Structures are given as C-alpha cells and as structure tokens.
Amino acid sequence: MKFKITLECFGNYRTLPINYQYPLSAAIYKIIDQADKEYAEFLHREGYGKGYKFFSFSDLKAKFRIHGDRMILQFPIVSFFINFHLPEASQHFIKGLFQFRKISIADKNSKVDFEVKNIEALENPLKTAKPNEIIEANFKPQSPIVCGIKNDKKNYAFLEPGEEQFNESLIYNWRQKIEANYDVETADNALLISEIYFYGNNAARSRLITIKAGTPAKTKIRGFLNFKLRLRAEKRFVEILQNCGAGLYNAQGMGFLQPINTNAL
Structure with a gap:
C-alpha cells in the first residue's frame, strides 16, 4: 500500500541534516506508536495479523542546496513516498494516522518542523494479479539499496550491485521478510x-x-542507486x-522500490 505524503515547513528555519533518514524514520515511528493501541485493535478486528509495522520510505523530494552536512531548503514544500505492507482495506485508517500531523526532522544541529498537508493513496501496480500468480516486475530504487555480509566482528561488509553476493544477500533478506510474514516453510520453498x-x-x-549521526551509536552504511x-x-x-523495501535498513529509509512495469507469466 503506497502513499505520497506532502509536508510544509512552518517557521523560517529550513536547514535539514543531510543524514535525515533516521530522524524521519523516528518521526514515522512516533506517529505509529501514538496510535499503536488503536492501530493494533483495528488490525486484530480486521484479521490482518503479523507485519503491520513493515514499511519503507523514499528519499525526500525537495528543492535544496547542500552546505557541508546540511540541506538548505529552497522551498517550504517537500514530499516523500511511503509503503506499508497492509491490505487495501486499511487505506483510510493509515491516511487518518498521518493527516494533519506535525513532523520534526532534527539532529543536534538542525531542526525543521513540518505539517502534513496532504496524504494521497496511490494505486498498486500489482493489483490485477492473483496472490499466488507468478509475475515479473521491474523496479528502480528511490532510496539506496543496502546489502552486506557480516564479518567476524559482526559488522557489515557492504556489497555493490554486480557482485554475485549482492544479489545473494538481497534474496536472503527477501526470504527473511517472507518468513516474518508467513512461516519458515513458505520462505524456504518460495521461488525468488x-x-x-x-x-x-x-x-x-x-x-x-550515517545513521544516528552525532551520537555514540552512529553507524555508517553504504547503499546504491542508479x-x-x-x-x-x-x-x-x-x-x-x-x-x-529491498535489502537492509528499510525502516531507516533504505531500499524503497519504485515499480517500472509488471507482467504476469
């Protein structure tokens, strides 16, 4: 389920951290958590079950200029896309969660306050196919896809597209997502x-x-586009x-996929 969210900043301060992904993720989680009980009850009532916090979001779409590690907005309106792994029937509920909300994107040095001016539900390009139908679909990332293999120190060695292990890592992570939404057997037997x-x-x-920039817990990750x-x-x-989302760190804004075209096989 895909939405386009349009934000408008209020106040005169328009300087964002260039590593805005984690602060934006935290703002999204805050909105979900504020409605968590009602949200969970809604999902239970509708019989949807697991995975309701699975989401991914795109890079911000905005006019800006870069100054050091800051993004200076040239216009008060910005937007981004967000996907939730939920049935279409929950569309109005999700819109209600975000409608007219305040969102702050901040780190220790910058803070910009926004209001949600509009949230638009977008059509699912896969809707005509049946759930178990084999399809072929083309996507391009609208935020960097991060794939990696953990080394002996439990840190990720990040991989580049074109490396065989990049694709292996992506599919391994894809199976983990299927397992989280279904079960081990379904994930193991899935043709991917x-x-x-x-x-x-x-x-x-x-x-x-940089995730959690300016804190002792900061982590640098490398992703790829284009x-x-x-x-x-x-x-x-x-x-x-x-x-x-594809790959790692999806809830931190990585691996958001934009469909190009889809074909049933």
Missing part, C-alpha cells in the same frame, strides 16, 4: 529470482549514509519487497 540491470554504460551510484531490479516470484512475495 532477482536480476540487476544498469542504465546503459552507467555504473551504480554509491551513497554513504540501477534496475527485475524480480520474478509469486505476486504476494513481490508485494512484500515492494512494500517492505
């Missing part, structure tokens, strides 16, 4: 195919992001990746 394509001769573009993914799987499994 992922292929990577680049734009002509252009290489994937790397981005280094390539396409072709996925082949049952519709219900493709939807999990579309809604929950």
Whole structure:
C-alpha cells in the first residue's frame, strides 16, 4: 500500500541534516506508536495479523542546496513516498494516522518542523494479479539499496550491485521478510529470482549514509542507486519487497522500490 505524503515547513528555519533518514524514520515511528493501541485493535478486528509495522520510505523530494552536512531548503514544500505492507482495506485508517500531523526532522544541529498537508493513496501496480500468480516486475530504487555480509566482528561488509553476493544477500533478506510474514516453510520453498540491470554504460551510484549521526551509536552504511531490479516470484512475495523495501535498513529509509512495469507469466 503506497502513499505520497506532502509536508510544509512552518517557521523560517529550513536547514535539514543531510543524514535525515533516521530522524524521519523516528518521526514515522512516533506517529505509529501514538496510535499503536488503536492501530493494533483495528488490525486484530480486521484479521490482518503479523507485519503491520513493515514499511519503507523514499528519499525526500525537495528543492535544496547542500552546505557541508546540511540541506538548505529552497522551498517550504517537500514530499516523500511511503509503503506499508497492509491490505487495501486499511487505506483510510493509515491516511487518518498521518493527516494533519506535525513532523520534526532534527539532529543536534538542525531542526525543521513540518505539517502534513496532504496524504494521497496511490494505486498498486500489482493489483490485477492473483496472490499466488507468478509475475515479473521491474523496479528502480528511490532510496539506496543496502546489502552486506557480516564479518567476524559482526559488522557489515557492504556489497555493490554486480557482485554475485549482492544479489545473494538481497534474496536472503527477501526470504527473511517472507518468513516474518508467513512461516519458515513458505520462505524456504518460495521461488525468488532477482536480476540487476544498469542504465546503459552507467555504473551504480554509491551513497554513504550515517545513521544516528552525532551520537555514540552512529553507524555508517553504504547503499546504491542508479540501477534496475527485475524480480520474478509469486505476486504476494513481490508485494512484500515492494512494500517492505529491498535489502537492509528499510525502516531507516533504505531500499524503497519504485515499480517500472509488471507482467504476469
């Protein structure tokens, strides 16, 4: 379930941290947590069950200029896309959670206060296929996809698209998401195919992001943009990746997928 959220900043201060992903994630979690009891009761009443906090969101769409580690907004309106792995029937409830909310994006050095001016539900491009139908769908990341393998120190060695292990890591993580939404057997038996394509001769573009910047818990992660993914799987499994995001750190704004086209097989 995909939404476009439009924000308008109030006040004269328009300087965002360039590593805004974690603060934005925290603001989204705060909105969900404030409505958590009512949200959980709604889901229980409708019989939806697991996974209601699975979400992913895109980079901010805004006019800005970079100054050091800051983004200076040139216009008070910004927007982003957010996907929730929930049935369409919960659309109005989700819209109600975000409507007219205040969102602050801040770190120790900058803070911008926004109000949600609009939340628009967008059509699911996979809706015509049946849940168990094998489909092929093309996506491009609208935020960096992070894939990695943990080393002996339990830290991630980040991988680049084109490396064989990048695709293996992506599919492994995809199975984990299926297991979390279904069960181990379903995840183990799922047919999952992922292929990577680049734009002509252009290489994937790397981005280094700092999570929890300016704190003792800060973590640097590396993700990649500027390539396409072709996925082949049952519709219900493709939807999990579309809604929950590809790779790691999805709730921190990584791995948001924008569909290009879809074909039933």
